[in-house]
Amino acid sequence: MHAGRQDSLAALRLQIARLEGGSRKARPLPFGPREIDSHLPGGGLARGALHEMIEAGSASEFAGSTTLFTAGIVARLKGPVLWCLTRRDLFAPGLLRAGLHPDRVIYAEAEREREILPLIEEGLREKGLAAVVGEVTRLGLTASRRLQLAAEATGVTALVIRRWWTVAEKDLVRLPTAAATRWRIAPAPSELMPAPGLGRERWQVELLRCRGAEPRTWILEACDAKGRLALPADLANRSDQAADRRAAAS
Amino acid sequence: MTAHVVGSRRVVRAACAAAQDIGLYSGMALAQAQALVPNLHVAEATPEEDDASLRELARWAINYSPVVSPDPPDGLWIDIAGVAHLFGSEEELLRDLTSRLTRQGIAAKAAVADAPGTAWAVTRYGAGGVVPTGRAVDAVAPLSIRALRLPVDKLGTLHRLGIERIGQLAAMPRAPLVRRFGRDVALRLDQAMGHSFEPITPLVPKETPTAALAFAEPIGRLEDLTSVVLRLAKDLCRQLECRGEGARRLDLLCQRVDQKSACLRVGTAKANRDAVHLARLFDERLQTIDPGFGIEEIVLVASKVEPLTERQTQAQGMGDEAGEADMSQLVDRLGARIGMRNVYRLAPVQSLVPERMARRIPALAPPTGSVWPENLPRPPRLLDPPEPVVATALLPDHPPRFFIWRNVKHNVAKADGPERITPEWWNGDKGSAARDYYRVETEQGGRFWIFRDAPTAEGGRWWMHGFFA
Numbered sequence: 043m044h045a046g047r048q049d050s051l052a053a054l055r056l057q058i059a060r061l062e063g064g065s066r067k068a069r070p071l072p073f074g075p076r077e078i079d080s081h082l083p084g085g086g087l088a089r090g091a092l093h094e095m096i097e098a099g100s101a102s103e104f105a106g107s108t109t110l111f112t113a114g115i116v117a118r119l120k121g122p123v124l125w126c127l128t129r130r131d132l133f134a135p136g137l138l139r140a141g142l143h144p145d146r147v148i149y150a151e152a153e154r155e156r157e158i159l160p161l162i163e164e165g166l167r168e169k170g171l172a173a174v175v176g177e178v179t180r181l182g183l184t185a186s187r188r189l190q191l192a193a194e195a196t197g198v199t200a201l202v203i204r205r206w207w208t209v210a211e212k213d214l215v216r217l218p219t220a221a222a223t224r225w226r227i228a229p230a231p232s233e234l235m236p237a238p239g240l241g242r243e244r245w246q247v248e249l250l251r252c253r254g255a256e257p258r259t260w261i262l263e264a265c266d267a268k269g270r271l272a273l274p275a276d277l278a279n280r281s282d283q284a285a286d287r288r289a290a291a292s
Numbered sequence: 293m294t295a296h297v298v299g300s301r302r303v304v305r306a307a308c309a310a311a312q313d314i315g316l317y318s319g320m321a322l323a324q325a326q327a328l329v330p331n332l333h334v335a336e337a338t339p340e341e342d343d344a345s346l347r348e349l350a351r352w353a354i355n356y357s358p359v360v361s362p363d364p365p366d367g368l369w370i371d372i373a374g375v376a377h378l379f380g381s382e383e384e385l386l387r388d389l390t391s392r393l394t395r396q397g398i399a400a401k402a403a404v405a406d407a408p409g410t411a412w413a414v415t416r417y418g419a420g421g422v423v424p425t426g427r428a429v430d431a432v433a434p435l436s437i438r439a440l441r442l443p444v445d446k447l448g449t450l451h452r453l454g455i456e457r458i459g460q461l462a463a464m465p466r467a468p469l470v471r472r473f474g475r476d477v478a479l480r481l482d483q484a485m486g487h488s489f490e491p492i493t494p495l496v497p498k499e500t501p502t503a504a505l506a507f508a509e510p511i512g513r514l515e516d517l518t519s520v521v522l523r524l525a526k527d528l529c530r531q532l533e534c535r536g537e538g539a540r541r542l543d544l545l546c547q548r549v550d551q552k553s554a555c556l557r558v559g560t561a562k563a564n565r566d567a568v569h570l571a572r573l574f575d576e577r578l579q580t581i582d583p584g585f586g587i588e589e590i591v592l593v594a595s596k597v598e599p600l601t602e603r604q605t606q607a608q609g610m611g612d613e614a615g616e617a618d619m620s621q622l623v624d625r626l627g628a629r630i631g632m633r634n635v636y637r638l639a640p641v642q643s644l645v646p647e648r649m650a651r652r653i654p655a656l657a658p659p660t661g662s663v664w665p666e667n668l669p670r671p672p673r674l675l676d677p678p679e680p681v682v683a684t685a686l687l688p689d690h691p692p693r694f695f696i697w698r699n700v701k702h703n704v705a706k707a708d709g710p711e712r713i714t715p716e717w718w719n720g721d722k723g724s725a726a727r728d729y730y731r732v733e734t735e736q737g738g739r740f741w742i743f744r745d746a747p748t749a750e751g752g753r754w755w756m757h758g759f760f761a
Contacts (some may be wrong), residue, residue: 099700099761100738106759109672124626133758134638134650136672138664144638148619148655150626151634161626168622199490229737229761240708240731243739243761264761267666290451 055083055254068197071118073267075262075273078247082223083254085105087115090197092190093223094181096215096250103212104131105177105203107227107245110140110265112175112201117141117269119199121172124165126150126158128177129205140256146172159185166192173199179211186219191271224251230261233274242266244274298510305337316388339365349398350495354595356389358543358555359494367415369408369492374555376404382422405431408490409483413439413458433459444475456681458484491551501535502593503527508588510549517578517587518571524592526572538563538600544574546581547589554581556673558628561635561656562620563598569621573628585597623655640664644713645721646757647676669708671741678755681742688749691730695742697756702734710744725752731760 070086072079081083087093095112097105109132116123117140124134125147134144150165152158158178165174166189181202193200202221206212226248232241243264249257263272302322311332316325326332343364350362359371372385379385382404393400405411405423413432414423417439423431432439435458437450438674450473455461461469461481470478484490496502503524511517521544532538540563544556556572581587626635637652639660649670653660683692691707709730715721727743734740746752 092296100700100734100736101759101761103742104673104675104759106671106673106739110761113672124622131673131676133670133674135664135668135670135671136674136758136760138666140668140672144640144650144664145659147637148623149636149638150630151636153634157630160629163623164625164629168619171617171622209331212600229739231735231737232733235706238707240706240733240739244737245761261663269709 057078071115073201074270075260077273078260078262078271081249081255081258082252087199088222089119089199090193092184092186092193092200092202092220094186094202094204094219094221094224094228096224099228100229103206105205107229107243107264108203109137110243111225111227111245111247112203113140113142114138114265114271115199115201116173116175117143117265119172121146121170123147123172124150124161124168124174126152126157126161126165126174126176128152128158139266139267141267145220155179159189162189162200162202163192166196166198169196169198172196173201175201175203177203177205179205179207180214183218183220186221190222221251222253223249226250233276242272247271304699319447342366347495350605354391354495354497356385358545358557358595359492359553360505360595361492361495363412367412369411371492371494371553371555372404374734375557381617386422405486407483407486407488408492409441409480410486412441413484428484429462432484433457433462437461440477440484442477442480446477449473450477453609477668487592487625489551491553494545494553496591496593501528501531501537501539501597502591503531504589504591506589507587510583510588512583512586514579517581517583517590518575520590521574521578522567522571524590525567528592528594529565529567529570531592532597532600535597536599536601537594537597538565539570539596540598541566541594541596542570542573543593543595545591545593546583546587547591548583549588552584556581557595558624559596559632560620561623561632561654563600563626564620565600566625569624573624576629620656643716643719645716645719646670646713646717648716669711671739671760673759675757675759678743678757681754681756683742683744683754688747691732692754695732695754695756697740701741702736702738707732713743726751729757737761 068089070082070084070088072086095108097108099107123146127149128151130151150161152161158176162176165171181204187281189200204215206214228246230244230246232244235241240292243266245262246259247262248259249255251257261274263274265271304316304318304320304322305324306318307316314329317330322334330344343547346362346364346366346368350360350368353360353368353370357370357375358370361369363369372382376382376385379388386402386404390402401415401420403411403414403418403420403423405414406425406428410423410428410432413422413544417435418431418450437455437458438447439458448551450461458481462485466478479488483490505520505524511520538652539560541557541559546554548554556574556577564570623635635655636652637655637657639653640662641648641651643649679697681695682695683695685692689710691709692704694703695702707730712726712728714726725746727745729741729743732740732742740756740761741758742756744752744754
């Protein structure tokens with residue numbers, strides 16, 4: 043009976059996807075760890091859609107984790123990338139660590155905040171791009187809907203990093219947007235090493251909003267040099283056990 | 293020195309700087325000059341050649357602005373409205389222009405003013421430079437009346453009446469002035485003072501691809517302008533196709549009913565002759581044109597062209613070539629919005645000092661060949677300039693135990709380092725000290741890149757420089 047229900051659900055999803063049209067044909071981009079991909083509809087991050095990244099943590103206005111998380115996603119796509127920004131605090135050699143080669147990135151630097159959304163939209167109209175990354179402070183419902191539609195039309199993935207410099211601007215990220223998914227990334231304490239030194243970074247990755255999936259939180263190890271995320275070894279075993287327990291209980 | 297024939301006598305047409313120093317001037321009788329300087333070198337004047345080289349210079353000056361007009365015998369008008377910001381300011385433009393001319397061996401003087409007449413007067417009889425907006429009257433008043441571009445007989449009359457300065461003439465009542473000296477004196481006076489407008493007919497080099505459209509009824513609506521631009525672009529692209537060229541720079545000149553003109557200039561990152569694309573570059577900026585009472589003529593000029601050959605882009609068996617997508621149209625559209633210099637790529641620099649590791653290159657520049665350093669722990673965000681932090685380390689060479697940055701105390705849980713980056717004396721870092729960089733992780737998991745600019749024993753201070761998370 044379960045299998046039958048799954049089949050009919052899949053058929054319904056397919057029908058809805060056909061109704062929505064656009065670029066739904068492209069397979070979503072998997073993150074790698076099975077726990078995330080199986081949770082997301084379609085098995086990964088939808089291409090040709092708007093995704094919103096919000097940083098949390100002690101130096102959240104600099105959006106370090108979010109930048110690496112976004113760069114890791116872009117690194118796994120193929121093709122050139124447009125990065126729209128207003129502040130010049132991005133450090134290209136740092137992106138290399140998440141697998142995003144700086145030669146792939148075209149930067150568009152706007153002087154004013156209000157110029158940035160038109161730039162992102164202009165980029166989304168270009169089919170040849172793999173993704174458009176935008177650093178945005180203000181993103182309303184209408185503006186985000188525009189970006190979402192532009193992304194759907196061409197199949198270019200739009201990734202928006204929310205930035206802020208004042209407390210009032212930080213509160214803006216609470217307002218709703220029309221993004222397909224909304225993520226919050228916060229740094230988490232890394233694994234204790236036997237010797238002094240730093241291990242692989244860890245993030246607390248929260249899926250705040252996603253069409254067709256429940257909000258959920260994971261602790262993940264940061265992107266490696268190919269942009270892949272991983273489940274921490276100590277936690278991975280535990281969650282597997284938990285899954286086993288759940289399977290045994292049901 | 294050159295001479296030419298006027299009527300029955302030969303007069304000096306132009307004299308070199310050395311000749312001017314010993315008292316020879318243009319318009320002097322040649323016999324008198326030869327009497328003053330016994331072994332004078334005199335060449336026959338060739339006005340046609342002078343004219344041709346002036347036009348050549350005018351064509352070169354189109355690099356500065358689309359509206360350039362030669363002013364024989366020895367002048368050049370350049371309408372720099374709306375282009376000065378590309379050079380920084382009007383002063384910078386002027387400096388750039390004169391220094392380039394000087395380097396070519398042309399002794400040039402230049403002035404910027406509200407009206408062409410003012411600039412003419414200040415260039416030839418004043419100090420040159422930039423006349424501030426609205427100060428034309430002050431600038432020309434102390435100048436000689438020769439700066440008014442009047443015929444010689446009028447100058448003689450004025451001179452006989454004791455009028456030597458423009459200010460004296462301007463102080464006279466207008467009606468008797470016109471009655472006595474004629475309408476042209478009053479007109480030239482107004483032009484020099486910036487009261488009356490004087491159109492500059494732009495020089496359009498013959499071989500430049502041009503598309504023009506004149507209207508029986510002046511137009512002013514944005515929709516009309518957009519469609520006209522598209523039509524002109526199609527016309528222009530047909531011409532470019534015949535010549536096997538593509539446009540790198542386009543100028544749009546709008547002639548208004550009241551003889552004023554407005555111009556827009558857009559550039560492309562790569563030679564292009566796609567009419568729809570070129571027309572779209574103007575879209576964003578057409579609304580900045582003030583049509584006034586209407587526009588009666590629009591001219592689209594491809595002021596800079598480059599050879600563009602057809603290239604086969606699609607064929608059976610090479611479908612995957614589309615992966616190397618052509619980004620030039622995107623770069624053009626972005627450049628038209630925010631300026632070409634704000635669309636860029638980064639290229640590595642052979643330096644380990646973080647502030648210097650990358651430099652901007654044009655978005656479509658070929659790869660530079662130098663490689664990015666891999667496997668260096670570098671943060672994705674850099675704080676430039678670094679901010680001071682208060683930090684305490686247990687031992688001189690140890691990472692800090694805690695640090696206070698922006699009034700918040702962070703306890704360090706784990707750390708890695710130091711990584712020493714020494715100053716690069718060959719890059720002019722003479723005074724600065726070696727930096728010891730540490731990657732630290734706070735108890736909450738935040739990762740920072742902080743450095744100490746000298747060993748603790750030498751009073752090193754701590755700085756926050758980047759954010760990993």
